[in-house]
Amino acid sequence: MVEPIKHETVLDPGAEQVGKTYARALIGAAARAGVADDVLGQLDTLVDGYLASSDKLAAAFASPRIDEAEKSRIIDRLFGGEFHPVLINFLKVMGKRDRLGYVAAVRTASESLRDEMLGRVVAEVRTAIPLDDHSRNNVISRLSNTLGKQVRLVETVDPSLIGGMVVRVGDTVFDSSVANQIEKLSRKAKDGFSRELLKRFESFSGSGS
Amino acid sequence: MKFSSDEIASVLQAEIEQFDSKIDVREVGTVLEVSDGIARVYGLSGVMAGEMVEFPNGAIGLAFNLEENSVGVIILGNYLTIQEGDEVKALGTLLSVPAGDAVIGRVLDPLGNPLDGKGPVQSSVTRPVEIIATGVSERKPVSEPMQTGIKAIDAMTPIGRGQRELIIGDRKTGKTSIAIDAIINQKGTGVKCFYIAIGQKDSAIASIVDVLEKNGAMEFTTIVCAGASAPAPLQYIAPYAGTAMAEYFMFNGGHALVVYDDLSKQATAYRQMSLLMRRPPGREAYPGDVFYCHSRLLERSAKLSDALGGGSITSLPIIETLEGEVSAYIPTNVISITDGQIYLQPDLFFAGIRPAMNAGISVSRVGGAAQTKAMKKVAGGLRLDLAAFRALEAFAQLGTDLDTATQSQLDRGYRMVELLKQPQYRPMSVTDQVLSLFAGTRGYLDDVPIKAVSKWEKDFLEWIHSKHAALINEMNDKRDLNDDITTKVIAAIKEFKSGYKIG
Numbered sequence: 008m009v010e011p012i013k014h015e016t017v018l019d020p021g022a023e024q025v026g027k028t029y030a031r032a033l034i035g036a037a038a039r040a041g042v043a044d045d046v047l048g049q050l051d052t053l054v055d056g057y058l059a060s061s062d063k064l065a066a067a068f069a070s071p072r073i074d075e076a077e078k079s080r081i082i083d084r085l086f087g088g089e090f091h092p093v094l095i096n097f098l099k100v101m102g103k104r105d106r107l108g109y110v111a112a113v114r115t116a117s118e119s120l121r122d123e124m125l126g127r128v129v130a131e132v133r134t135a136i137p138l139d140d141h142s143r144n145n146v147i148s149r150l151s152n153t154l155g156k157q158v159r160l161v162e163t164v165d166p167s168l169i170g171g172m173v174v175r176v177g178d179t180v181f182d183s184s185v186a187n188q189i190e191k192l193s194r195k196a197k198d199g200f201s202r203e204l205l206k207r208f209e210s211f212s213g214s215g216s
Numbered sequence: 217m218k219f220s221s222d223e224i225a226s227v228l229q230a231e232i233e234q235f236d237s238k239i240d241v242r243e244v245g246t247v248l249e250v251s252d253g254i255a256r257v258y259g260l261s262g263v264m265a266g267e268m269v270e271f272p273n274g275a276i277g278l279a280f281n282l283e284e285n286s287v288g289v290i291i292l293g294n295y296l297t298i299q300e301g302d303e304v305k306a307l308g309t310l311l312s313v314p315a316g317d318a319v320i321g322r323v324l325d326p327l328g329n330p331l332d333g334k335g336p337v338q339s340s341v342t343r344p345v346e347i348i349a350t351g352v353s354e355r356k357p358v359s360e361p362m363q364t365g366i367k368a369i370d371a372m373t374p375i376g377r378g379q380r381e382l383i384i385g386d387r388k389t390g391k392t393s394i395a396i397d398a399i400i401n402q403k404g405t406g407v408k409c410f411y412i413a414i415g416q417k418d419s420a421i422a423s424i425v426d427v428l429e430k431n432g433a434m435e436f437t438t439i440v441c442a443g444a445s446a447p448a449p450l451q452y453i454a455p456y457a458g459t460a461m462a463e464y465f466m467f468n469g470g471h472a473l474v475v476y477d478d479l480s481k482q483a484t485a486y487r488q489m490s491l492l493m494r495r496p497p498g499r500e501a502y503p504g505d506v507f508y509c510h511s512r513l514l515e516r517s518a519k520l521s522d523a524l525g526g527g528s529i530t531s532l533p534i535i536e537t538l539e540g541e542v543s544a545y546i547p548t549n550v551i552s553i554t555d556g557q558i559y560l561q562p563d564l565f566f567a568g569i570r571p572a573m574n575a576g577i578s579v580s581r582v583g584g585a586a587q588t589k590a591m592k593k594v595a596g597g598l599r600l601d602l603a604a605f606r607a608l609e610a611f612a613q614l615g616t617d618l619d620t621a622t623q624s625q626l627d628r629g630y631r632m633v634e635l636l637k638q639p640q641y642r643p644m645s646v647t648d649q650v651l652s653l654f655a656g657t658r659g660y661l662d663d664v665p666i667k668a669v670s671k672w673e674k675d676f677l678e679w680i681h682s683k684h685a686a687l688i689n690e691m692n693d694k695r696d697l698n699d700d701i702t703t704k705v706i707a708a709i710k711e712f713k714s715g716y717k718i719g
Binding site: 180196211 | 228
């Protein structure tokens with residue numbers, strides 16, 4: 008599996024907006040045909056698999072120099088057998104409107120839209136060692152109990168945490184990692200020490216060994 | 217020096233024992249871009265305007281712009297080690313600074329961190345940096361004098377406790393000196409002083425600390441310093457932070473004097489931040505709310521009602537003009553906010569008239585109520601007389617023959633100008649000021665050569681302090697010039713003149 012990008016730091020409000028609009032249309036059409044999850048899975052394959060591995064294909068999708076008919080021929084030839092007709096049609100519509108470059112934005116938006124529709128939240132879990140099934144189930148059940156929602160986990164392994172885990176839901180982070188606690192403890196000890204040092208400097212110097 | 221390792225270990229052990237490990241819950245965002253003291257952050261969806269955020273390098277930021285997709289944060293600290301993708305943590309509180317007696321005598325940055333190498337400020341009291349100023353019912357009119365110890369100011373543009381008096385002038389006209397003299401003169405009055413240096417050379421600030429220390433004024437003074445090399449956000453919040461420290465004393469019934477040196481640089485820092493945040497520029501490229509930036513700051517200087525303890529903050533904001541241009545944007549704004557201004561002119565300064573105050577256009581709108589009776593009696597009309605003298609002087613330069621009345625008015629004027637000169641860092645007590653001005657305005661100096669006036673004044677004050685100590689004490693107590701005292705003073709002056717040889 009491709010390691011997910013750790014952070015997205017390129018904010019393109021325009022792409023985000025376009026993505027949201029098309030995602031709503033795609034999910035609407037797919038849900039009516041009853042294949043929403045399938046289509047979203049295939050969209051993932053398209054973005055993470057084909058587009059990520061082939062720069063040429065991504066360039067062809069984004070390029071305005073390749074006309075609409077050519078684009079729809081490419082779509083038919085490459086994905087005709089594999090993808091659901093709803094997704095094929097959707098891609099052709101995007102091609103017609105010169106929006107094929109925004110497929111990745113559509114994927115991001117449709118994921119969050121789908122989660123929202125199903126009352127699901129995404130929890131990003133960072134741990135020092137990979138989670139085993141037992142602890143994964145534990146985490147999911149604890150989180151869904153506290154949040155009152157279905158939880159989808161996105162896992163990352165980060166040895167610099169030393170131990171414990173960091174869970175991020177939306178913009179809220181629950182941090183019980185060992186690294187963070189050591190950091191806090193060291194800050195507290197430093198503050199406390201400098202306070203004591205100022206208060207009674209003599210007892211530290213002088214009569215000691 | 218040897219350190220006792222047992223002591224150190226026991227302190228650390230106590231700290232570790234008290235440490236309770238809880239799950240750390242925080243709201244976070246991600247840095248999209250960072251530049252010139254500001255950062256754009258994605259996430260932080262629940263952050264409030266003005267809320268503190270923390271960067272991984274320990275720098276504190278303030279949520280400044282809340283936009284649809286991102287949050288604009290001003291960084292109060294080192295922004296050079298913040299990177300794209302860093303996690304930003306919302307702290308859930310507004311910015312506050314340490315306050316209380318522990319800040320007195322210190323040189324601090326706007327966040328209350330020490331710059332004087334004397335260790336962290338040991339104070340349990342903190343105060344929010346931005347508060348809404350006290351309202352109408354919590355105030356009372358200015359009633360007590362705030363003596364600056366400078367004859368020209370205490371006589372012509374008196375300042376009361378709780379007043380905002382602007383000091384305005386070109387560069388190198390002695391603006392800071394007036395403020396420093398005013399601080400030095402607060403010795404023994406219990407007034408706490410705050411000198412807020414914004415965008416100044418660190419060398420200039422060091423020499424001010426030195427002057428204050430030499431004059432014994434550092435014991436009751438705090439210096440809040442955001443020098444020229446400090447990032448714009450720090451320069452922007454420095455005046456608010458200093459005022460927050462001063463407010464602790466005001467709300468506890470004490471008195472404080474705050475000098476903002478200078479607000480033009482604060483406005484420039486605010487303009488820089490606003491433009492980088494893409495707020496629309498207005499006149500002179502300042503943002504639309506630059507007036508509010510100064511008005512909400514100066515509105516926090518107040519004289520509190522007796523129910524609230526009667527404390528006060530007097531402020532002396534300083535504005536630097538370019539080529540005497542007082543009708544530029546920031547000077548007009550601040551002039552309209554303050555209760556009067558002291559206008560300093562370069563040509564007066566270079567003519568040796570120091571302080572270089574232009575009596576004609578300097579005013580104090582409320583301070584008259586706070587003048588002592590004695591001072592009112594000697595100085596009433598002095599400002600107008602001096603302004604008339606200036607006009608007459610210009611006319612007399614044309615070389616016309618003058619009648620004796622006009623000539624004597626001119627002579628009196630020259631001597632008053634001479635009398636109002638005062639060396640730097642030499643503030644005078646009210647009684648001394650009254651005695652000098654009495655001699656001048658009543659014409660006892662008319663026969664003293666102009667060049668000898670300041671020498672005469674010095675000798676006279678020395679003489680009267682040694683020969684008539686009882687009279688001085690009486691004047692200090694009464695603070696009024698009744699007939700009895702007036703006769704005694706006149707007698708003393710005559711006695712001095714009879715035995716005094718000029719030269």
